[in-house]
Amino acid sequence: MNIFDLYQTKITKLVKSANQNKLIENIDNIEKTNVDLPPKHFDCDISTNVAMILAKNNNTSPIKISEILITLFKKDFSEIQDISFAKPGFINIKFKLSFWNNFLKELINDKNFGKNNNIINKSYLLEFVSANPTGPLHVGHCRGAILGDVLANLLLFNNHTVNKEYYVNDYGNQILYFTKSVYYRIREKLYNEPFPKDNKDLYPGDYLINIASNIINKNNNLNFDNFNEISTELTKLSVQESLNLIKLNLNNLGISHDKFISETDLVNNQEVEKVIEKLKKKDFVYNGKIKAPENEKNSNWVERDQLLFKSTYFGDDKDRALQKEDKSWTYFASDTAYHNNKVERKFDVLINILGADHAGYIKRITSVVEALSGEKNKLICKVSQLVKLIKDNKPFKMSKRKGDYITIEDLIEEVGKDATRFIMLSRSSDVEIDFDFTKVKEKSKDNPLYYVQYCYARISSVFRNAQLKLENNIVIDKFNFNYSKDEIKIIKKISEWPKCIDIATNRLEPHRIPVYLYELASDFHSYWNMGKDDQSKRFLTKENKISNEKKVFLKAISNVIKTGMSIIGVSTPDKM
RNA sequence: GCGCCUGUAGCUCAAUUGGAUAGAGCGCUUGGCUACGGACCAGGAGGUUCUGGGUUCGACUCCUAGCAGGCGCACCA
Numbered sequence: 001m002n003i004f005d006l007y008q009t010k011i012t013k014l015v016k017s018a019n020q021n022k023l024i025e026n027i028d029n030i031e032k033t034n035v036d037l038p039p040k041h042f043d044c045d046i047s048t049n050v051a052m053i054l055a056k057n058n059n060t061s062p063i064k065i066s067e068i069l070i071t072l073f074k075k076d077f078s079e080i081q082d083i084s085f086a087k088p089g090f091i092n093i094k095f096k097l098s099f100w101n102n103f104l105k106e107l108i109n110d111k112n113f114g115k116n117n118n119i120i121n122k123s124y125l126l127e128f129v130s131a132n133p134t135g136p137l138h139v140g141h142c143r144g145a146i147l148g149d150v151l152a153n154l155l156l157f158n159n160h161t162v163n164k165e166y167y168v169n170d171y172g173n174q175i176l177y178f179t180k181s182v183y184y185r186i187r188e189k190l191y192n193e194p195f196p197k198d199n200k201d202l203y204p205g206d207y208l209i210n211i212a213s214n215i216i217n218k219n220n221n222l223n224f225d226n227f228n229e230i231s232t233e234l235t236k237l238s239v240q241e242s243l244n245l246i247k248l249n250l251n252n253l254g255i256s257h258d259k260f261i262s263e264t265d266l267v268n269n270q271e272v273e274k275v276i277e278k279l280k281k282k283d284f285v286y287n288g289k290i291k292a293p294e295n296e297k298n299s300n301w302v303e304r305d306q307l308l309f310k311s312t313y314f315g316d317d318k319d320r321a322l323q324k325e326d327k328s329w330t331y332f333a334s335d336t337a338y339h340n341n342k343v344e345r346k347f348d349v350l351i352n353i354l355g356a357d358h359a360g361y362i363k364r365i366t367s368v369v370e371a372l373s374g375e376k377n378k379l380i381c382k383v384s385q386l387v388k389l390i391k392d393n394k395p396f397k398m399s400k401r402k403g404d405y406i407t408i409e410d411l412i413e414e415v416g417k418d419a420t421r422f423i424m425l426s427r428s429s430d431v432e433i434d435f436d437f438t439k440v441k442e443k444s445k446d447n448p449l450y451y452v453q454y455c456y457a458r459i460s461s462v463f464r465n466a467q468l469k470l471e472n473n474i475v476i477d478k479f480n481f482n483y484s485k486d487e488i489k490i491i492k493k494i495s496e497w498p499k500c501i502d503i504a505t506n507r508l509e510p511h512r513i514p515v516y517l518y519e520l521a522s523d524f525h526s527y528w529n530m531g532k533d534d535q536s537k538r539f540l541t542k543e544n545k546i547s548n549e550k551k552v553f554l555k556a557i558s559n560v561i562k563t564g565m566s567i568i569g570v571s572t573p574d575k576m
Numbered sequence: 577g578c579g580c581c582u583g584u585a586g587c588u589c590a591a592u593u594g595g596a597u598a599g600a601g602c603g604c605u606u607g608g609c610u611a612c613g614g615a616c617c618a619g620g621a622g623g624u625u626c627u628g629g630g631u632u633c634g635a636c637u638c639c640u641a642g643c644a645g646g647c648g649c650a651c652c653a
Contacts, residue, residue, distance in 0.1 A: 034593090040597095042596080049634095088596075088634065175653090293650075294649090306651075317578065317649075326651085331652075356581070359581070360579065361648090363579080385581065427589065428590085447615090451601095451615075451616090457615095458613070507593070515589095522600080528616075529616065529617040529618080531612070
């Protein structure tokens with residue numbers, strides 16, 4: 001139950017009937033009203049701006065409107081204890097205890113408390129990670145990976161359908177160089193030939209040695225004497241080995257995709273030609289030249305005639321190349337084919353999670369999706385900003401070349417899966433994260449993750465001491481508890497949970513969940529410590545018994561913590 | 577030069593789609609453990625929300641013009 005939505009509906013209804021009874025003449029902008037949380041220093045529970053909204057069109061003052069509405073409220077809503085007007089025009093409502101008792105009664109055994117049951121379910125295609133299959137993932141990749149995974153969890157929690165996909169860029173020059181690198185490592189192993197370290201195009205990382213060994217061991221029928229003869233086969237094997245590493249990384253982070261889509265397959269199945277025909281028919285493809293960029297280092301700019309997509313039509317800076325000089329497809333062309341494939345599968349919404357370094361790509365890919373689907377905003381691109389690594393108080397630049405980078409394996413080993421997920425999620429994805437590797441290791445004790453987990457562990461401990469099981473449903477007939485002000489404060493916080501989920505889902509901003517959970521945990525710890533001075537705030541009696549009132553209170557808190565933590569994909573241990 | 581992101585307390589960040597007196601953590605500072613687990617809590621100091629203009633009853637939030645930092649700007653992927 002979202003009490004804010006509930007009251008929004010109630011208020012709208014009330015205003016409409018006031019309108020029919022000629023009490024309020026003009027209610028055109030009734031949609032603009034909202035129901036919100038009042039500031040802390042007001043002794044009330046919810047607040048609405050409806051009087052200010054209606055005052056304008058009716059050419060009157062908010063106080064006049066509020067007088068009418070308050071009278072109606074008092075008549076119709078028995079759960080209201082107090083309702084008042086506050087400058088500059090808010091109506092503040094305070095509920096009776098019975099309201100909060102009913103609220104708890106509804107959510108106490110509801111494992112899905114927070115879910116919005118009123119929204120229309122949609123089908124989503126969520127593409128994320130999609131890192132090149134040329135080696136294991138590094139720390140930079142994992143932010144987007146976690147973001148995507150949690151977005152999927154959020155959408156699923158709200159009953160949407162979600163397909164999680166990984167687009168495998170196993171086509172093009174990078175893959176050719178990667179395969180060649182593997183080839184040289186194989187020759188190094190078999191024939192003792194030194195790896196050409198001065199070739200800047202090759203991948204020097206040590207992990208290639210393992211990949212090479214694996215390929216040799218699994219394929220003793222292959223002849224490695226001539227690269228050209230085995231290049232197709234070797235590409236496949238090398239990509240496969242890379243993907244195994246990547247899947248292992250993702251698995252360590254608790255992430256799994258439903259589907260891996262191969263770029264090579266799309267190209268081999270003529271999907272690129274198909275989509276270009278489709279775009280040509282709509283007159284979005286032509287042969288032409290691109291203008292040189294206006295930066296300084298364009299002295300060696302070569303103007304070429306190329307097959308171009310008319311992305312300027314959709315507001316892009318320039319049209320984008322689909323074909324290279326040698327007539328092979330650009331990355332953008334095959335990605336267009338992939339997105340056409342997505343469009344043809346008829347999802348309601350497409351979402352791509354991109355790293356900040358690919359943000360410049362968004363305009364052209366959303367343009368092409370609009371061209372193909374005829375729908376604006378069919379594709380939503382979510383950018384995850386950089387993770388700035390800091391080591392020993394210095395920025396730490398990762399370099400694959402030097403073998404100087406932090407892998408996901410390092411990270412999980414040092415920090416742990418749960419802490420990694422929690423930290424990566426606790427900031428808005430629009431903001432860069434400082435990830436101080438040294439500090440996170442040292443200070444893992446005062447990590448916000450533990451603060452929230454500790455809350456759950458404390459509640460578990462109370463139930464354990466009372467010989468009860470926290471996960472069992474609570475069976476109580478009468479909810480007429482006399483909660484104190486400090487308890488109501490936490491119950492009110494719980495009532496914000498559905499709103500938090502709503503906003504996080506609608507705006508695709510999962511960071512709101514760890515932020516909320518931290519606040520809830522903070523309120524709880526604060527209450528817990530009150531028990532030291534005040535017997536009535538202790539959960540257990542001397543005989544280790546717990547009252548129904550306290551049982552319900554704790555269960556409600558633990559439900560929200562548990563649900564929230566499972567959405568962000570971290571554990572809630574009973575003991576720490 | 578252009579595009580995207582960011583600019584809030586000394587530092588790292590929140591701020592419920594435009595609400596009322598802008599909140600946390602760290603750091604600084606004063607207190608609290610014969611414990612329902614102190615991985616905790618209570619208090620204090622700390623703000624011209626980068627700047628100017630605009631819209632609005634109301635702006636950290638929207639518009640506009642700047643300033644500063646980050647990322648990107650070819651046929652790489």
